[in-house]
Amino acid sequence: MAESQSTKLKINYDVNCQSKVVDEDWVTAQLACGYYGMVSAPLYDTLGREALEHILKQTNLRTVVCDTVERAESLLEWAHHHIHCLIIIKMDDNDRKKLETKFSASVKFYSFHEMTIQGENCNQEVKEPDPNDLFLVCYTSGSTGLPKGVTYTHSTFLHGMSIAYRTLTLMEIPTDCQTHVSFLPMAHIMEQLFMNICLRLGAQIAFLTNDTSGLLEDYAYYRPTLICTVPRILSRFYTEVMRVVNTNKIKAHLFQLAVGVKTAEQSRGVFRHDGLLDYLFFRGIRSRFGGRVRGLVCGSAPLQPEVLRLAKAIFACPLVEAYGSTEVGGLATVSLPLDATGGHAGSVAPEVCIKLIDVPSMGFVVRRDAVGEICVKSPAATPGYFKDEEQTRDLFDQEGYVRMGDIGRWTERGTLQIVDRVKNIFKLSQGEYVAPEKVEQIYALSPLVTNVYVEGNPLYPYAVGVVVPNLQEIERQFPQQLPSNGVQNAEFENFREKTPVPSLDVKQEKDLAKLLIEELNRIGSARGLKGFEQIRAIHLSDEPFSVANGLLTPTMKIARTQLRQKFAHHIQALYDAGNS
Numbered sequence: 001m002a003e004s005q006s007t008k009l010k011i012n013y014d015v016n017c018q019s020k021v022v023d024e025d026w027v028t029a030q031l032a033c034g035y036y037g038m039v040s041a042p043l044y045d046t047l048g049r050e051a052l053e054h055i056l057k058q059t060n061l062r063t064v065v066c067d068t069v070e071r072a073e074s075l076l077e078w079a080h081h082h083i084h085c086l087i088i089i090k091m092d093d094n095d096r097k098k099l100e101t102k103f104s105a106s107v108k109f110y111s112f113h114e115m116t117i118q119g120e121n122c123n124q125e126v127k128e129p130d131p132n133d134l135f136l137v138c139y140t141s142g143s144t145g146l147p148k149g150v151t152y153t154h155s156t157f158l159h160g161m162s163i164a165y166r167t168l169t170l171m172e173i174p175t176d177c178q179t180h181v182s183f184l185p186m187a188h189i190m191e192q193l194f195m196n197i198c199l200r201l202g203a204q205i206a207f208l209t210n211d212t213s214g215l216l217e218d219y220a221y222y223r224p225t226l227i228c229t230v231p232r233i234l235s236r237f238y239t240e241v242m243r244v245v246n247t248n249k250i251k252a253h254l255f256q257l258a259v260g261v262k263t264a265e266q267s268r269g270v271f272r273h274d275g276l277l278d279y280l281f282f283r284g285i286r287s288r289f290g291g292r293v294r295g296l297v298c299g300s301a302p303l304q305p306e307v308l309r310l311a312k313a314i315f316a317c318p319l320v321e322a323y324g325s326t327e328v329g330g331l332a333t334v335s336l337p338l339d340a341t342g343g344h345a346g347s348v349a350p351e352v353c354i355k356l357i358d359v360p361s362m363g364f365v366v367r368r369d370a371v372g373e374i375c376v377k378s379p380a381a382t383p384g385y386f387k388d389e390e391q392t393r394d395l396f397d398q399e400g401y402v403r404m405g406d407i408g409r410w411t412e413r414g415t416l417q418i419v420d421r422v423k424n425i426f427k428l429s430q431g432e433y434v435a436p437e438k439v440e441q442i443y444a445l446s447p448l449v450t451n452v453y454v455e456g457n458p459l460y461p462y463a464v465g466v467v468v469p470n471l472q473e474i475e476r477q478f479p480q481q482l483p484s485n486g487v488q489n490a491e492f493e494n495f496r497e498k499t500p501v502p503s504l505d506v507k508q509e510k511d512l513a514k515l516l517i518e519e520l521n522r523i524g525s526a527r528g529l530k531g532f533e534q535i536r537a538i539h540l541s542d543e544p545f546s547v548a549n550g551l552l553t554p555t556m557k558i559a560r561t562q563l564r565q566k567f568a569h570h571i572q573a574l575y576d577a578g579n580s
Contacts, residue, residue, distance in 0.1 A: 026186070044187050044554045055149070062083065063084065068089070073099065087112055134153060136157060138188075138189055148386075151386050160380035162351075171320060179203065189326045189329065191228065221290075225292050226294070226295050229297070230299065239445065258280070258281045258313065260309075261277060263340040266340060282313060285314050298319065299322040305341065321346055327381065328402050329382065332378065333346045341413075356410070358373075359407065362422070370409055439534075440453065445523055446520060449520070450469065451466075451467070460575050463535050464535055465538045465539070509540060516540075521534045539573070545563075
């Protein structure tokens, strides 16, 4: 089964952020690949046929590890000519007969149990890897164009682990007897690093029992001590907590005072779990996560300051924000455990160098504007994209720095502040630039919305948006806005997305849109958005954004290209109506 890493890859095909992403057998398979000098490439199963076909041809893969028969059959419907061997983690005799009848001419099938038995009798020599041998290929989720394969050698991956481990040491928490709940895809470099650090430390690793909608139940059951998460999870947590707290004005005021006291304590290095404020306000919420959390790492995008402060107060433990990318091998910056200011990505990580460069296409000159594209040099950075010399050349500048594709600025405190992706920022007709991700993150703090997507057009002087309303909360706060049809008003929604259910007539829809625009603009003004950054019109959608429907990336970011395509007609209609 072992194949030369210079010519062929073993692909671990089993990742989806909405379904059960991975289990211990999947991780064992990847570790075995490295042990015998094979290369693994975890794939998002949301990539789609075109992207997967591109990857199969580019990697010339022959062996696939897959978690379920359903996924295996779906892949083989069109890829059976590429694949020689398929190892299925969950397969019984009936499943095997079905697959062999349909595909036996070209593919060999093994259950994971069969492979472990064969492995016990395998005399193949273990390959001692060279530091520069290829170890891992992480394909991007392909939000624009075909996915690119980011390569890691054994050396660069170990450097990435080293930098990430130093982040944990900043948090000054014991490294023994830790428990981590894995829910991010293994195609995501942050989960790869965190998983391997946990294995190195001998920590316990738990896996989702079902999918991310049951994440809170899994936290309560497994009682993690370390949480590696993304902003969308904490933002949804913030919205749900504040929805409950704000039902009583006095309670809300006291709660905010308690949050202020807790964050002030933590800025002095005091992390108290059993004080009076914990008993009155935070202990019950903390117990929903098992009550044992001693450290959180949040990556992928910056947190809003109020979300950061609430999370620090409730968990009463070090929480750091990390910024980086797949191409730089994980971390580039990390915030300090005692810092509760928020709104930035922290300071430069160990062994990393960062600079800002001019962006002529957007008129940014670093010396003049103190704003530019972020570029990173790190010993953990990728050597390049797999079999793609042209895009590899575009990735690096003349000094060997990785172009991050993000616009950033340095704060007075020496921390890096992320403005937005270069490709995301749009220009309005009067010359102003809008960073939509910043606007969306602020609007997402409203309990009245489930999802928000902000879009602009250089022919018009204002931005518009697509909003998925949280009709349960709207019905609770503004019952006159909706028809009475039995919408449930659950107490604490366990992070599940709300699916709007009522049918609205034209007037009701216009009234609801007006209400939401006023609410979003109020929140935006309170958090410093300029007038031109605020949306003036919205389209109401009844389909929550998810990984399953392609409107969120596997790491729960806005899938902007897909949203732009899906709602192009509605966006243009909003502008046409504004000019009529």
